[in-house]
Amino acid sequence: MEKRHALYAGKAKSVYHTDDPERLILHFRDDTSAFDGEKKESLARKGMVNNKFNAYIMGKLEEAGIPTHFAGLLNDTECVVKKLDMLPVECVVRNLSAGSLCRRLGVEEGLDLDPPTYELFLKDDAQHDPMINESLAETFGWATPAQLAEMKRLTYRVNEVLRQLFLDGDMLLVDYKLEFGVFHGEIVLGDEFSPDGCRLWDARTREKLDKDRFRQGLGGVIEAYEEVGRRIGVSF
Numbered sequence: 001m002e003k004r005h006a007l008y009a010g011k012a013k014s015v016y017h018t019d020d021p022e023r024l025i026l027h028f029r030d031d032t033s034a035f036d037g038e039k040k041e042s043l044a045r046k047g048m049v050n051n052k053f054n055a056y057i058m059g060k061l062e063e064a065g066i067p068t069h070f071a072g073l074l075n076d077t078e079c080v081v082k083k084l085d086m087l088p089v090e091c092v093v094r095n096l097s098a099g100s101l102c103r104r105l106g107v108e109e110g111l112d113l114d115p116p117t118y119e120l121f122l123k124d125d126a127q128h129d130p131m132i133n134e135s136l137a138e139t140f141g142w143a144t145p146a147q148l149a150e151m152k153r154l155t156y157r158v159n160e161v162l163r164q165l166f167l168d169g170d171m172l173l174v175d176y177k178l179e180f181g182v183f184h185g186e187i188v189l190g191d192e193f194s195p196d197g198c199r200l201w202d203a204r205t206r207e208k209l210d211k212d213r214f215r216q217g218l219g220g221v222i223e224a225y226e227e228v229g230r231r232i233g234v235s236f
């Protein structure tokens with residue numbers, strides 16, 4: 001597969017066209033950012049760790065029957081994906097309270113959320129990814145009711161699969177964000193799943209093992225990502 005010109009450079013990944021119009025290359029960079037890009041750093045090994053972590057998780061989700069865009073690892077920091085028409089909606093499931101939920105509702109961190117909550121956010125940096133709902137998404141044309149229903153079903157299905165996978169590694173899947181797109185009319189999981197876009201706590205100590213280590217200046221960010229990977233069987 002031949003890598004062609006860049007399609008898009010995000011805050012942590014770059015996307016390239018290929019000689020196949022239905023395939024893209026995702027390049028996981030070492031760059032990391034938080035707070036709408038206000039805090040930025042380059043963390044050695046991050047691109048490699050997230051690329052391999054994501055490949056492993058996408059494989060587990062495919063095994064469970066969840067359609068993903070993942071089409072194969074290319075090298076340490078790149079993978080091939082199906083070219084989706086991305087929907088500008090971020091789907092968030094929470095099993096425990098943390099992050100923006102605590103700030104928005106004034107609740108303490110670490111409450112069990114039963115049933116797990118489901119939230120939608122608009123993917124729009126300029127507007128700081130505002131919270132939206134299905135009515136707004138339909139009216140503004142960000143996704144159809146049928147697409148929203150399928151995204152919700154798949155996002156909860158991912159929770160069933162990954163909650164258990166992380167629990168088997170003595171970790172709690174606190175929350176996560178997914179993005180979807182359309183491929184030949186079907187809703188397919190896109191973007192990535194890595195400790196950059198989810199929260200994971202050690203089940204016993206509740207130590208944070210995800211991007212909150214970067215957001216909160218706790219240090220040991222990539223060491224924590226590698227620890228999570230090792231516990232679930234990723235080989236780096």
Ligand code: 5GP
Pocket residue numbers: 090092098099100101129175176177196197198199211
């Ligand atoms: P919160 O709404 O608490 O900020 O985030 C909820 C979950 O979704 C967290 O696991 C967080 O990492 C993830 N998340 C939400 N928005 C984004 C985003 O724009 N980028 C990334 N990487 N993760 C996000």
